Amino acid sequence: MQTAQTIIKNYRRKRIIVCASLSLLTLLTTLGCSFISQRNLNQQTTATFVNHAVETLEKILLPIQAGRAIVEPLLGRPCLEVNFLLRKQAASLQSVRSIGLIQKGILYCSSTFGRRDIPIRQFLPQLPSAEPLLLLTTDQALLTGSPVLIQWYPAPGKSDDGIIQIVNIDLIARMLLEPLLPIISDVRLSVGGKHLSYFSQLSDTLEFDNHDRIFQQTSKKFPFTITVSGPGSSALALEYLPKQLPLAVIFSMLVGYIAWLATASRMSFTWEINMGLAAGEFELFCQPLVNAQTQRCVGVEILLRWNNPRQGWISPEIFIPLAEEHNLIVPLTRFVLIETVRHLAMFPTARDFHIGINVAASHFRDGVLLQDLNRVWFSAKPTQQLMVELTERDSLLEVDYLIVDELHRKGVKLAIDDFGTGTNSLSWLEKLNPEVLKIDKSFTAAIGTDAVNSTVTDIIIALGQRLNIELVAEGVETKDQASHLRRHGVNILQGFLYAEPMPLRHFPKWLAENTPPPASHHQPIMQFIP
Template identity: 65%
Template sequence: MQNAQTIIKNYRRKRVIVSVTVALLTLILTLGIRFISQRNLNREQIRDFTSHTVNSMDKVILSLEKRRGVLQSLVGQPCSQAHLVLRKQAAILQTVRSIALVKDGVLYCSSIFGTRDVLVREIQPTLPTNAPRLILSTDQWLLKGSPILIQWYPVSQSGEDGVMEIVNIDLITRMMLEPQPPLITDVVLTVGDNFLRYGQQVTDTLTFDDGDSLLHKASSNYPFSITVSSPGPGKLALKNLPTQLPLALMLSLLLGYVAWLATARRMSFTWEINMGLAAREFELFCQPLVNARTQKCVGVEILLRWNNPRQGWISPEVFIPLAEEHNLIVPLTRYVISETVRQIGFFPATSGFQIGINVAASHFRRATLLQDLNRSWFNVHPVQQLVIELTERDALMDVDYRIVRELHKKGVKLAIDDFGTGNSSLSWLEKLHPDVLKIDQSFTTAIGTDAVNSTVTDIIIALGQRLKIELVAEGVETGEQAQYLRRHGVDILQGFLYARPMPLREFPKWLAGSSPPPARHNGHIVPLMPLR
């Protein structure tokens, strides 16, 4: 069996484990949620940036397309007539560096240079063409070497005539393709087979650092795409996670403390006893009382045992004091009374047969004991003699003596258990008018071995005889003790010499003459203690 320190230590350890687990889970969940939230936010911001860049480029090209009709009507007109219009259109289209008119494959008019005579193929080998084209290239006219975006609109089926708009893409990239570290480390515009990074020249190759996370989004309106490079939403969220640690720690400590408070009752011995009562884990045992002279069984003392499926067998020396400390001794006694009545058929149905039940002095308050007996015992009308055993270890001053008188009127005997070991005075014998004095086993054990305690035993026996109180000796284990007590006039004996405590169902077999097996728990003989 486990002792009280072990039981309490186990419960405290469980509470600590639960509280620490709650705190750790809270910490992990908080950091996990913050990580997922930040990762999703990073991913969303990258997507928004990419979509915004694509939309911005769409708007630039769309503005060119809206002026296409006006510009295409100028193709074929002399440059002297068209030049002013070209300059006005270039001013309106603020993103355009220049506008050129092409006739028969020859660039003959420019918004910047006026009249020209240059083959378009010398400037851009892929032009002219009979289909609209968007070309990312390098400026060969004005700002040589700078990146430009060329929009070609043909006006003839042969494609030799058309309008060529040169967009100042270098200026646009500084507004639209600027990275936003640490979230976005690189932005690339792709048109055909050419690529343009922020602040760099047009290239026909594209590489990224190993481990970069790439998001590619193509325009649904025009032939270009935007590629965004970042360390990765998850990597950035993980890097940012330490900043969330203080809040997560505070929350985990708070919930861990709440768990400690919340488990104070549920993971306590009080909760365990309540659960044991509800699940009927307690079992009634009994130990016979034998007439010292006739050697016949004249009654039993009801004992309580607890086979806790979560903790194993728990000694009454553990759960009884803790039940008293947490005001659960009354529910335990109430359980014993009701179970005794339920199993009353195991005992002889004679008025001379005594059934002793241990009752705490606190059970006498506000007539609680009388109410419980009226409900469970007197209501059934058992023929056996009920003996209420009141231990001296209780504060006998708590006993309501009016309840004692009422119990006597109902034929209930009152016994003082473990007499001589408690804190009572002899004056209480007069107040309580007990019918039985039970000599504690420590005095019985001292017979023949301890002169002082043997003398106290003799005094208790003489006191009982003088007051005409029935005497019961507990803890009789040897024939010498039984002979001594019988010779000195002790009426009833109780102890291992006659029988060990046994389950109630074993009592009829013992009473019929068979010896009950010793009480074993998990294969080990254990000392069986009374309810007290």
């Protein structure tokens, strides 16, 4: 059997492992959630940035597109006649640098320079075109080399005639294409194979750092694309993670502490006892009591044994004190009482055959023991005599003696178990008025070997005889001990000399043969309440 220290150590180890695992899991989960949250935030920030850039440029180009209806009727009319109207229209569209009218491929009128006579292909090889175009190029007239965005709208049914509106994209790029560090390190506007950066640099290729992540969004209203690059949402989230580590550690330690408190009952012996009761892991044993003169079995003491599938066989010396400490002794005693009544058929149906059940003093509180006996024992109306064996481990309260009187009235025998080992023996004799004194096995073992304890044994025997109290000797293992006790008037003996504790199912066979069955368990069986 395992010792209490071993079992408690195992539970403490399991408890530490559980709490440490929960704490580590919490730490990893917190960091994981922080990583995912930060990554999603980075992705959302990038998407919002690009979407804002696209929507802003669309809002700039839509009024220009709508202004086409105003300029288109001017196409083909003399420049002197329409120049003022062109300048007025360009002024109303603040983002437009210039508006030009093209006829037969010739730019003949400009809102900026007035009358012109320049083939449009000379500076814009893509024009004229039968389809509307959006072009990204450099200014060749007003601000030479600066980037401009050109909208071309052909006249209905005429591919050589049309309108060009030059957008001052340089200023717009400063507003839309500014990187958002550290999430976005570069932003490009792509139109017709040309790419404009924040620094007003126009290139024919879209190149980024090899380690950068690319995110693009194309306008659904105009043929342009906004492209952004950066270290990537995941990489930035990993860089941000160390900042979250202190908070995650504190939170994981808090969870570990809460788990430590929460497992105080579940990861404990208290939980094991409750689980053992629920799972039917406890089993009743009994040890016969024999008449010293006739050698006839006159009763049994009910014992409790626990075969814990998680810990193995657990001695009552371990689980009984722990059960008393955690207020579980009453449920255990109630279990013993119920199981005893359920197996009454295994015992002789004689009125002088008594069945002893160990009861702790705490069971007397508030009349709980009397209620249990009324509900379980007396309701079954057994023939056998019930003997309540009370240990000297705990003291009874004054109010509990009323319960004792009621037990006497109901015909229940009261025995003081392990008499002589406690501190209240004499006062108990006066207040309890017991019918039986059970001499502790330590005094029985001293017979013939220990002069002091042997003398104490004789004194206890003399005291019981003087008070006319029936005596039962526990732990009788030798014939010399039995002979000594018999000579000194101890009439009932209990011990390995007559029978070892046995499962209830073996008792009828032992009783019939008057010999103990082969031992099925090699561990010593302790009393229900040692």
